[in-house]
Amino acid sequence: MLQIKYTMNLIVLIILLIRTVKVVSKNVSENERALRAEFVQKLLNKQNKFEGKIKLVGGSSKYEGNVYIYHAGRWGAVCDDNWDDEAAAVVCRSFNLSGIATVGSQYGEATEKFWLDDVICQGDEPSLSKCVFNRWGSTDCDKDEVAGVICMDERQLPTNRKDQDSVQLVYKEEKLRDVIDISMSKLRLTGGKNIREGRVEIFLNGTWGSICPDGWTVYEASAVCRHLGLGYAEQALQTYVFGFSNIILSGVSCEGNESTLFDCKHKQRGNVKCPGDIGHTAAVVCTHFLADLVLDMTVIERSAHLQDVMMYQLQCAMEENCLSRTAYEVQKLIPDWQYETRRLLRFTASSLNAGNAEFRPYLPKHLWQWHLCHMHYHSMEVFATFDVLDYNGLRVAEGHKASFCLEDNTCMNGVQKQYSCKNYGDQGISVNCSDVYMYNIDCQWVDVTDVGPGDYHFKVAVNPHARVAEQNYHNNAALCNLRLTSTYALVYGCRHERP
Known part of the structure; x- marks a missing residue:
């Protein structure tokens, strides 16, 4: 009973407080309102000042x-x-x-x-x-x-010989084959349930030891699986589940297309420093069946073009942050912003699965995102990236596509489509099918409104972070020449490379 009475009194007090605030607010002078608005604006400006700090x-x-x-x-x-x-x-x-x-x-x-x-x-x-x-x-x-x-x-780097050597261990990267006797060195997997998985061990200077997992990615794992004749890397693991041995190699860095691990670079060997969890070592899971996306460069070259679009036609895209930052500044500062235009570099991107297994999103279905503007679920947050680069490699404009759905848009003769974005269907790309994002789809562009005329590089990459394992990553990106003028865009000379 006392609890109910206390609750009722609290509710009455809150109601009286709200009414008091309303009355006080009504009696505020125009000058006071202006001061309050200025105070709020200063707070907002302070937030903007720290953005990205x-x-x-x-x-x-x-x-x-x-x-x-x-x-x-x-x-x-x-x-x-x-x-x-x-x-x-x-x-x-x-x-x-x-x-x-x-x-x-x-x-x-x-x-x-x-x-x-x-x-x-x-x-x-x-x-x-x-x-x-x-x-x-x-x-x-x-x-x-x-x-x-x-x-x-x-x-301020140390100058005496002992300290200088230790600094070089941190900074200097060398290919393994340049500093070890590869005829006396070996590689193996141990601790796994079968020959295709386990902790990676390397034989150096007469002893077997593990590899530090710091920076261990699918690119390094790919070199290991290829080195051992076990196909492709399905997983690159930093784990203790396959056991532990003395770590004798760290800072391994591969491009992902090496035929052996000895072609990769490293930072330290022997008595090495390995940050991270104690007991964790580099491990792999290999397989002979993986997808392999191949980005169609010809489609990009043929479809790329400029289009000036009024911002009222881009409101759905703006909700997904698909325009450059200045578009949102225009929206704030110009009352009739809807009639301002943005210059878009539109293009079609087609990704063929040329592998021997389906390409499936890494997120489980219950974590897919519903996009109201597009009226379907998106299964991958970053499936592709679009960048305009100057000739020094500095990014001057980029695509801001929020996420992607994967489906079989076109397939080779005799191949049945099985993945579709409609009706919460399963998503993926079947073997010998292509996922095609046409140039007229929302966000299939780069906003180049603020990029001046000139010659640039245009880079399109799919599966850019290698979140889904593939046979080969060096056909996932197209690096093209881009000529921008005041009236047209020309994309030409594309070549495949790693994202």
């Missing part, structure tokens, strides 16, 4: 620590998936320093939500937010997977 947390100085980025009014962590020295260079440049990457929450577990995952940088971007990554807040990372950096001035 970086801070380092947990280090012994302000120049090292876990990386946090400011977005939408709050700080968030950065996941260490695909985190490397190029990304660290972008972060440390804000301090006018050089830097190296750290992973595995080296400076403590995440204290905020993750904002960025699968960050891919060239190293020359003006800020971390200009690198390629999954959409803001989209991540599958745990709190012990925070990316970090150590920033330092190159002029």
Whole structure:
């Protein structure tokens, strides 16, 4: 009874408070309203000022620590998936320093939500937010997977011989075959349930040892499976489930098309430093059956063209963040923004599955996203990326397509279509079928309104982060020449490369 009475009194008090606020608000003078509006605007400007800012947390100085980025009014962590020295260079440049990457929450577990995952940088971007990554807040990372950096001035590097050697172990990358006797070196998988899986061990200087999993990706795993004649890499694992042995090799880095692991680069061997969880080693699962997407370069060259479109026709695309930042500034500043135009570089992208297994999205069906504008589910957040680059490789414009659905649009003779985006159907790309995104589909473009006339590179990539395993990744991207004028765009000279 007392509880009910207390609750009723609380409700009455809240109602009286609301009425009081309303009365006070009604009596506010125009000058007071203007002051309040100015105060709110200052708060908003402060948020915009910090947008994309970086801070380092947990280090012994302000120049090292876990990386946090400011977005939408709050700080968030950065996941260490695909985190490397190029990304660290972008972060440390804000301090006018050089830097190296750290992973595995080296400076403590995440204290905020993750904002960025699968960050891919060239190293020359003006800020971390200009690198390629999954959409803001989209991540599958745990709190012990925070990316970090150590920033330092190159002029302050140690000069005595002992310290200089240790620094070279961190920075210098060399191909294995250039520094070891490959006739006396071997590779094997151990600890697995069958010969196609297990912990990767390498025989160096008369002893077997494991490989540090720091930076271990499907590209390195592909070289291992090819080296052992076991086909292709289905999974690249950083795990303890296949057992543990002394780690004698770290910093392994492959392009993904090497015939042996000995063609890959490394940073340290012998007595090595391996960050991350104790007991975790590099492991692989190999298979002879995988998809293989091949991006059709001819279709891109033939279909690319410019189109000027009024913004009232692009409202659905704007909801999915498919235009460049200035479009949203126009929306805020110009009352009749709907009648402003954007210049779009439109093109068709066709991806043929030339492998011997179906290409399926990595997210389970219950995690697919419903897109109201397109009226169907999208199964992959980042299936393709579109970038306009200058001749120094600096990104000057990029596509902002939020996510993608996968389906069989066209198939070779005798092949039956089985995947469709309609009616919550299964999604994927069958063997010898193509997923085709036509140039007239929303967001199948790059907003080049702010790009001046001139010669550029145009890069289109599918499965850019290798989230789905494939036989070959060096046919997933098309790097083309792009000539932009005031009246037309010409895309030509495309060639295949890795995303």
